[in-house]
Amino acid sequence: MGTPHWLFGDQLGPHFLEAGDGGPGRDAPVVMIEARSVFRRRRFHRAKAHLVLSAMRHRAVELGDRVRYIRAETYREGLREAVGDGPVTVHHPTSYAALRLVRSMEAVTVLPARGFLVPLGDFRAWADGHGGQRLRQEDFYRWVRRGHQLLMDGDQPAGGRWNHDHDNREPPPRGARALDAPRPYRPREDGIDEEVRHDLDRWEREGAVSFVGRDGPRRFPASRREALAALRRFTEHRLAGFGPYEDAMLAADPVMSHSLLSSSLNLGLLHPAECVERAEDAWRAGRAPVNSVEGFVRQIAGWREYVWQLYWYFGEDYRHSNALRHRAPLPRWFLDLDADAVTARCLATVLGQVRDTGWTHHIPRLMLLGSHALQRGWDPEAVTDWFHRCFVDGYDWVMVPNVVGMSQYADGGRMTTKPYTSGGAYVHRMSDLCGGCAYRPEERVGERACPYTAGYWAFLHRHRDRLEHNPRMSQPVRGLDRLKDLEELLDQERQRGDAAP
Structure with missing residues (x-):
């Protein structure tokens, strides 16, 4: 059966279970832990708590008998219940606190991070080569574009320019209450969402946790299937109009032409490579202009990747x-x-x-x-x-x-x-x-x-x-x-x- 593999709640896509580079492979048993202490420590938005728990429980259903899904007060208690003192692997977590936790457990082997385009060591070498201080996003973005051949024509940027910001800073159309854009993908709630909402209500009644904000209906994908549908909806119907008004705001249209994919990416339901590749395919097929596609690629392969890398490169004291x-x-x-x-x-x-x-x-x-x-x-x-x-x-x-x-x-x-x-x-x-x-x-x-x-x-x-x-x-x-x-x-x-x- 292999060594059990622990999935955190933001490691929910199939790429976290693929073999290679020390990954667990298809046959390894999986452990997932729903730790209520996470929600005690901070007063989270109720919709966020709902989304995270819904996504975890949807993933557990997908994995079926392969997963042991534990509901516990803390991660330590949950892991002890799941595997006892036995060995377990986990991919590099996404926070310093979580990394300290897994490194403090003797039986846990930490595997390389997944869900990003650039390995942490590669970025460190690049950053050290630039002096380690003023690490500008534009330089990093071009390096990633070249290295991954994203939106490139040979050794030149597609469309003749690296940066199409000049075309992507339009104010909203005069007199418009909303952009004339196709509606975004919206998921439908199911029995899992009902169960999550019931549990959150109970936790609040018991005084175990306190939330802020409103919850429902769920607006963001909680499964791989939903996330892929949202990605398809954006790249096929909304990407073309994204660029010009990506910096504009309208009171009655908070979504504009934005992708609404950030939560799916950050839950690990989508991989950034598949997002930027689908956007590039839309441009090459003539379905979206280069300025809109470049703006979207910049957000994911440029800014999102840059933020992830700087979080680790600058160190924990940076906060x-x-x-x-x-x-x-x-x-x-x-x-x-x-x-x-x-x-x-x-x-x-x-x-x-x-x-x-x-x-x-x-x-x-x-x-x-x-x-x-x-x-x-x-x-x-x-x-x-x-x-x-x-x-x-x-x-x-x-x-x-x-x-x-x-x-x-x-x-x-x-x-x-x-x-x-x-x-x-x-x-x-x-x-x-x-x-x-x-x-x-x-x-x-x-x-x-x-x-x-x-x-x-x-x-x-x-x-x-x-x-x-x-x-x-x-x-x-x-x-x-x-x-x-x-x-x-x-x-x-x-x-x-x-x-x-």
């Missing part, structure tokens, strides 16, 4: 980075996803989307949720934890680089060249969220002052000494000298404190 010395706690309205407490239409809309679905696309995450946290000086570790808990696709490896490095600039520029924050003018240009708002994006002070516009200038003032030497920020910082109402603005922001904007 504690706080170059800007932001210490403010997250306010209760934000922790509770209380969108009704927020007056600013953009923030209320996006916080409501997180409350209701556990998901928004990357621009609301970065330029509304993350930008507000950065402007208010919230503790980046707390912000990282919030994103981890509240998003269905949020895992430690995902959120530490994305939030500490990209969103909160807490690493002082190791990952990005500038802080990603803006005034209300950006939100107004890239969305319809300013219409009908009580605030005005062009106003800095007064009753109608946009919290993002005022917050942007207050942020620049607070960190002027650091940012005025940044080539990408020096011009905005010099703009502080032209503000005749700066003192009034700063006093206004001090009075606002952590109140909901």
Whole structure:
């Protein structure tokens, strides 16, 4: 029968059981452990807890008699029940905490990581060769494209350019409430989902766990079959329109043309190679333009892969980075996803989307949720934890680089060249969220002052000494000298404190 193999809840695709490179192969018995302690430690979004448990239980049904599925308080207790003191293998987990756990168990053999395009050792060699400090995503992305022959014509990028961002930053169509895009794939719940919801209800009644946000109906795939259907739906019907508006926002259309595949990738239901290869096939068959396909390939083979690699390369202490010395706690309205407490239409809309679905696309995450946290000086570790808990696709490896490095600039520029924050003018240009708002994006002070516009200038003032030497920020910082109402603005922001904007 072979040595039992342990599958974590984010290792659910068939590639985690394939032979080769020390993998378990088709005949090895499988162990899966549903540890309730995971949900005790953090106040997760209810929809996220539902998705993870549903996906694990769906996978157990698929594996049938081959799997021993254990429900226990902790992983240690579950593994002891499953195999006693016997040996077990496991693929490299996706967090430092999980890696410490499996390495602390004498009988567990840790196999190489799966579910990514680049082995960790290959990235380390590449990064060390670049000095190990300013590791730019664009350089890495081109290296991956060349090495895996992704969207390439010989040694040149398909379409003649590596980067089609210029074509992929369009504001939403004027006057449109929604993009004219085919609807995304949506799964149908089944008896497993009913069972999961019943168990979560019971856990909450017993006081064992506490969740935030709303649950149901399930919006994201929980099985390999569903994930493949979602991938097929996107590449055949939605990919063509993805590129131009991937950075745009519409209040009534939170999904736009986005793939909604991140949770399936991060659960291990899909492999990144099959996603980018299907996208490339769509371009070569003439079903999608190169800018849309390149934008999608960049998200997966570029950004997602880059974030995974940096999580391990920068080391565990990276999560504690706080170059800007932001210490403010997250306010209760934000922790509770209380969108009704927020007056600013953009923030209320996006916080409501997180409350209701556990998901928004990357621009609301970065330029509304993350930008507000950065402007208010919230503790980046707390912000990282919030994103981890509240998003269905949020895992430690995902959120530490994305939030500490990209969103909160807490690493002082190791990952990005500038802080990603803006005034209300950006939100107004890239969305319809300013219409009908009580605030005005062009106003800095007064009753109608946009919290993002005022917050942007207050942020620049607070960190002027650091940012005025940044080539990408020096011009905005010099703009502080032209503000005749700066003192009034700063006093206004001090009075606002952590109140909901």
